[in-house]
Amino acid sequence: MNNLVEIGLQRPVSIENELCSRYRCTKSACSACADVCPVPDAVRFLDQGVEITDACVACGACASACPNGALRPIESDAELATTIRSQVRPGTTFRIACGRASGRADLILPCLSRLTEALLLGPIRGGAERVELFDPGCSGCGLKKAAPQWQNVLAFSQALCEAAGLGTDRVARVGVPAGKPVEVRSPSETVSSRRAIFRAMVDKWAASDAPAAARKAEPGKMPLESFRQAVQQRRESPKRMDLLQLLQTLPVAKVASKTVPAANTPLADLEIGRQCVGCNVCETLCPTGALRHREESGTYALDFEAALCTGCRVCEVACFYKAVRVRESVDVSALFARPRVTLVCAPRQKCRACGETFLGEPAELCPLCQLSDRRRAMVARRILFGGKPA
Amino acid sequence: MSEYNPVLPLEAVERSFAKKGPKQYTLWIDLEHCIGCNACTVACKAENNTPVGVNYTTVLEIEEGDFRDAKKTPNVGVTFVPMPCMHCGRPACQAACPVGAITKREEDGIVLINKDKCIGCRYCAWACPYGAPQFNAEAKVMEKCTLCVHRVEKGLLPACVTTCVGKVRFFGELNELTAVMKQKRSRSVSITVAGANTNPSVQYTK
Numbered sequence: 003m004n005n006l007v008e009i010g011l012q013r014p015v016s017i018e019n020e021l022c023s024r025y026r027c028t029k030s031a032c033s034a035c036a037d038v039c040p041v042p043d044a045v046r047f048l049d050q051g052v053e054i055t056d057a058c059v060a061c062g063a064c065a066s067a068c069p070n071g072a073l074r075p076i077e078s079d080a081e082l083a084t085t086i087r088s089q090v091r092p093g094t095t096f097r098i099a100c101g102r103a104s105g106r107a108d109l110i111l112p113c114l115s116r117l118t119e120a121l122l123l124g125p126i127r128g129g130a131e132r133v134e135l136f137d138p139g140c141s142g143c144g145l146k147k148a149a150p151q152w153q154n155v156l157a158f159s160q161a162l163c164e165a166a167g168l169g170t171d172r173v174a175r176v177g178v179p180a181g182k183p184v185e186v187r188s189p190s191e192t193v194s195s196r197r198a199i200f201r202a203m204v205d206k207w208a209a210s211d212a213p214a215a216a217r218k219a220e221p222g223k224m225p226l227e228s229f230r231q232a233v234q235q236r237r238e239s240p241k242r243m244d245l246l247q248l249l250q251t252l253p254v255a256k257v258a259s260k261t262v263p264a265a266n267t268p269l270a271d272l273e274i275g276r277q278c279v280g281c282n283v284c285e286t287l288c289p290t291g292a293l294r295h296r297e298e299s300g301t302y303a304l305d306f307e308a309a310l311c312t313g314c315r316v317c318e319v320a321c322f323y324k325a326v327r328v329r330e331s332v333d334v335s336a337l338f339a340r341p342r343v344t345l346v347c348a349p350r351q352k353c354r355a356c357g358e359t360f361l362g363e364p365a366e367l368c369p370l371c372q373l374s375d376r377r378r379a380m381v382a383r384r385i386l387f388g389g390k391p392a
Numbered sequence: 393m394s395e396y397n398p399v400l401p402l403e404a405v406e407r408s409f410a411k412k413g414p415k416q417y418t419l420w421i422d423l424e425h426c427i428g429c430n431a432c433t434v435a436c437k438a439e440n441n442t443p444v445g446v447n448y449t450t451v452l453e454i455e456e457g458d459f460r461d462a463k464k465t466p467n468v469g470v471t472f473v474p475m476p477c478m479h480c481g482r483p484a485c486q487a488a489c490p491v492g493a494i495t496k497r498e499e500d501g502i503v504l505i506n507k508d509k510c511i512g513c514r515y516c517a518w519a520c521p522y523g524a525p526q527f528n529a530e531a532k533v534m535e536k537c538t539l540c541v542h543r544v545e546k547g548l549l550p551a552c553v554t555t556c557v558g559k560v561r562f563f564g565e566l567n568e569l570t571a572v573m574k575q576k577r578s579r580s581v582s583i584t585v586a587g588a589n590t591n592p593s594v595q596y597t598k
Contacts, residue, residue, distance in 0.1 A: 028492030050492055229509045233491070283490055283513045320490040322515040355445060357529035358514070370514060374523035381522050382452040382473035385423070385581050385596050 014060035014076050017052065020232050020289070021072035021239055023314040025051035027287045030316050035064035035073060038115060040145040062116030063148035066155060069268040069312035070289045071241025075116070079244060082116075083124055085109065089186075092129030097176075097186075098122075102143055103136035104181025115148035115155075119268075120245040122159045126172055127252050133173045138180040154266050158334075161262050165334040167255030238310055239290040246309060249337055257338045264332045270313035271332045272306055274345040277323040279369070280304075280361040284317035284326055293317065297350065302361055304346040308336035400562045404572055408565035409547055416481070416501030417539055418593040419553070420569045421474050422560040422577065428453060428472030432552035432561060439540060439551035446526040448537035449476040449552055471598075474561065476552070477524040477537035478583070479503050481591030485536075488519035493534075501566070501593060502541050507533045521588035539563075566593055573597055 019025040023032040028050055035052060036045040044057040045064060054064075054073070065073040089108045090096050099107035100114045108125075111117070114135055125133050135156065140149035156175060163172045264270050272293075280302045285293040292310035296303045317326045348361040353368035360368040367375075399422070408417070428451050436448045452475055457468035479496075483503045486494040493509035494516060496502070505516070505525070512532040517525040525536045540550035544563075548554075553563040562569060573580055577597040 027490050029490050229491070230511055233511065281513050281515075283511070283515070286511050286513070287490060322488060322490070322513075322518055356527045357445075358527060370517055374517060374520075377521055378450070378452060378475050378523040379454075381583060382454050382475060385473055385583055386454055386456065386471055386598065 013054050013056075014058050015054045015062070015064060016074045016076075017054065018072050018074065019051050020235070020237075021070040022051050022068075023070060023072075023289060023316045024048075025072075026233055026289055027316045027320045029319045030314070031319065032069075032314055032316075034067040034069060038063040038067040038148045038151040040113075040147040059145075061113040061145055061148060062111075063113060063145070063151050066115055066118050067151050068241075069314050071239045072289070079118060079121060079241065082121055083244075086121065086124040087128055090125045090128035090130050093131055095132045095134055096125035096128075096130040097134045097136060099136035099178075099183035100138065100143075101183065102180050103138045103178050103183050105136055105178050106184045106186050107136060108186050110183045110185055113143075113145045113148055114152040115145070117152055117155055118241065118245070119155055119159050119162065120241070120248045122155060122173055123162065123248055123252065126163075126168070127248055132171070135173075135175045136178045136183065137175045138178055142180070158262070158267060161260050161334045162249065162337065165258055165260040165338065166249070166252055167258055168253075233286055236291050236294075239312060242290055242310060242312055246337065246340070254338065257335050260334045261331045262334055264313060264328055264330055267332060268312045269308070269332050269334065269337065270311050270315070271308060271329040271336075272311070272317065272345060273327050273329060274304065275325045275327065277325040278304070278346050278348075278361065279323060279325075280346070280348065280350060280359065281322070283320050283322070287316050287320050289314060289316060293345075300350055302346065302348055302350040302359070303344050305342050306345050307340065307342050308332075309340040399559060399576060400564065400569075400572055404568045405549070405564055408563075408568045411565050411568075414498055414501075416479070416566040416593050417544060417563070418479055418501070418566045418569065418595065419476060419539070419550070420562040420564070420573060420595040420597070422562070423471060423473060423581075423596055423598040424560075424577070425558045426451070426472045426474060426560045427558045428470070429557050431555050431557050432474055435551040435555035436537070439543075440535075440538070442526075442535065443528060443530055446528050446535055448524075448526065448535070449474055451475070473596075474552075475522060475524075476594060477503065477539070478522050478590070478592030478594045479537075479539060481593060482589065484519040484521060484588060484590045485516035485525055488515040490515060500541075500544070502539045502544075503536075504538055504541065505534050505536060507531070507535070510534050521590065522583075522592070566595075569595060 023030040039045045041057050041059055044055055046053045046055055062075045065075045097107040098109045101112050140146045159173045160170045164170050282295055285295050290310050290312050292307050294305045315328055318328050350359045350361060351364055352359050353371055354366045355371040358368060430451050432449055433447055433451060440448060452473045454471050454473055459468060479502055483496055486496060491509055491511055493506045495504055510533040514527055516534055525534045528535050543550060549563045553561045579598050581596040581598055583592050
């Protein structure tokens with residue numbers, strides 16, 4: 003019975019803290035989820051990480067907006083992708099409608115902002131000629147704050163199609179009058195059916211027996227001893243892996259370079275300046291494992307895989323030396339080609355005092371040990387001589 | 393309290409411990425009588441079990457005067473300056489930490505590093521104007537003076553204070569300490585570092 007109560011209380015959107023930029027780096031100003039959340043107070047920022055409150059209406063906009071895929075709605079992306087795969091008919095137009103659009107649609111979502119790039123391009127992979135989004139105009143909708151999200155996703159999907167040589171009109175928005183959408187297929191197959199919800203409940207009930215204690219942990223109140231281990235584990239974002247997997251199987255004509263502005267794009271191109279000291283903070287805190295370092299015969303090299311980068315900018319804000327910079331524009335074709343570039347390559351030295359390694363000219367002490375010694379002496383002199391260096 | 397220090401009245405220490413709510417525990421270091429014996433450094437290492445190379449508090453020797461200055465009488469001397477963590481009001485280390493591992497405790501003003509969260513990036517050491525945070529190369533985490541928080545919570549004085557041979561280190565609440573300082577010592581020193589506005593709490597007199 004306890005399990006049943008727990009299921010009833012489970013939030014419609016769960017958070018995987020290790021993927022959340024705000025959890026990994028408290029300096030992160032990422033507010034992607036809160037920016038699109040149409041309900042006031044449904045997303046709350048904690049000291050570390052975010053929390054979804056009971057006000058959530060499960061529209062799924064935050065899950066789509068989170069570049070790292072840290073937010074997981076109860077109807078997961080995988081379930082939705084399965085539904086799309088079962089609905090799509092090759093050679094036809096796949097229509098996706100929001101709950102307020104009129105017309106016959108293959109898929110009806112409460113809000114179009116639930117769509118991610120991988121879901122939106124799913125029908126194309128299934129052989130559909132075109133994907134249409136029925137847009138009755140978001141201005142009169144209670145969820146209108148989420149509207150920029152699906153427009154961003156649409157724009158990025160169009161850029162992806164263009165980079166793949168498929169043309170921009172493969173995914174498009176179609177203006178329709180407001181009304182009540184009609185499902186083409188039998189409603190029992192849709193994810194929003196009662197049967198699916200009950201099945202999900204039964205699945206969760208079965209799964210809740212063993213790791214109940216683990217799931218009870220409040221978001222943001224993870225046992226602290228695991229934080230360091232959690233951030234030091236290397237793993238990719240499942241959301242990004244879904245997209246990459248989809249792009250690999252997309253009927254690509256010819257990959258061409260397509261440059262888009264980096265703002266509002268879940269992709270980034272990095273450059274690292276000469277200030278880099280090889281502290282590895284960017285690598286440690288990167289939620290998606292886009293940065294990896296190599297050490298070969300006294301040389302330190304930092305590799306960047308642009309296809310894994312979600313543009314969360316954790317590396318940029320975390321870097322103390324302001325060495326990491328996100329470029330203004332980014333080439334979308336990196337998601338197809340998956341290039342690996344070396345951003346930093348420098349000889350590595352070992353400090354005699356602290357035992358840590360550092361980049362730069364050979365020296366006995368690392369710049370930090372030298373600086374700390376100088377600073378202590380300087381402060382002591384100021385204490386004694388009132389600011390005048392002796 | 394057998395190691396009771398005659399300069400600081402016992403009541404002031406008791407009042408410091410008894411004081412409720414937000415307060416700032418800190419140290420007062422009297423440079424006039426410091427003999428540079430480094431007993432505080434050793435006691436701190438023993439108490440906190442720090443590895444070689446990690447010192448929560450050090451004693452610097454600052455030389456002054458010049459033999460070769462012919463115009464004045466030679467007036468050469470060495471002053472010893474113990475340097476613990478300053479437990480700043482606006483800690484620069486806290487602002488620099490990318491993972492929020494450093495906190496300033498509201499209830500007693502002690503700045504602590506959460507070693508379970510620390511990723512060992514040493515940004516706090518770069519940011520601290522006083523060179524206080526120390527890198528523990530074995531555990532790959534940063535450490536620093538905790539003002540012996542484990543002792544203070546039990547109502548004991550920090551190890552460096554109880555062990556101080558010259559009776560020049562005093563522990564207490566900031567306002568209690570400054571009140572006594574004003575009565576007993578004429579020259580208190582405020583530590584300011586150009587460009588750093590961290591409001592350090594540790595008090596020095598000379």
